[in-house]
Amino acid sequence: MDETFLDMLDRNADHAAAFDDRFDDLQHGQQPDAVTVCCSDSRVLQDHVWGNDEPGHLFSCGNIGNRVVQQTDAGQRVSGDVLYPLAHTDTDLAVVLGHTGCGAVTATYDQLTDGVSEPPGIEHCIDLLAPGLESGLEKLPDGLDHDEAVNRLVEYNVDRQVEFLRDSEDVDDRVQVVGAVYDFQDVYGGQRGEVHVINVDGETDPERLRERHPAIDSRVQRLWTY
Structure with missing residues (x-):
């Protein structure tokens, strides 16, 4: 047996010992306070980002590109794993979290600019991101290097996912949608690991966000507006 998995089981034993009594009120249902849509990346510890160790508090979804979009026979729709808590558990907050x-x-950027190809499974995910990001390429400032362009498109992608949620007829108007970026590269100048809010219900202007939501004043920051 792989030593890594043996270590994982040991860590799970510690987890089970600590969490044994935390499921008492959750065995037959859930009403999470928020659904989070994070990127599947080993550097982004989805629940730990929020300091969460409370079962039932957050409904965490993960996929590459923190997408809310799913391709169905009826066209593009809000992904079922994101929609489920919003439609069936009275969750009224959705947070889309990209990362540097x-x-x-x-x-996606490399495919759109250089035609770089990926295996079919990854290609499918890129195809869901590409239509939203393509318009962002035209808006990028001149003189950016590759990493700078990518990190601005990270914000652009979060904005597009927020927009898709807000425009969907399947998502109730009562749901607040927040877009944010997790920074572990020291791009935003704060502490590595901080979450920076870039979008609330479609509003992306930092000054207006600070005026409307003074409680998050210090956490509002964008790399660019367009």
Whole structure:
């Protein structure tokens, strides 16, 4: 047996010992306070980002590119794993969390600019991101290097996912949608690991966000507006 998995089981034993009594009120249902849509990346510890160790508090979804979009026979719709808590558990907050140095955004950018190809499974994910990011390429400032362009498109992608949620007829108007970026590259100048809010219900202007939401004044920051 792989030593890594043996270590994982040991860590799970510690987890089970600590969490044994935390499921008492959750065995037959859930009403999470928020659904988070994070990028599947080993550097982004989805629940730990929020300091969460409370079962039932957050409904965490993960995929490459923190997408809310799913391709169905009826066209593009809000992904079922994101929609489920919003439609069936009275969750009224959705948080789309991108991150600096996102591999999915990088792959999409490279495909759109250089025609770089990926295996079919990854290609499918890129195809869901590409239509939203393509318009962002035209808006990028001149003189950016590759990493700078990617990190601005990370924000652009979060904005597009927020927009898709807000425009969907399947998502109730009561749901607040927040877009944010997790920074572990020291791009935003704060502490590595901080979450920076870039979008609330479609509003992306930092000054207006600070005026409307003074409680998050210090956490509002964008790399660019367009």
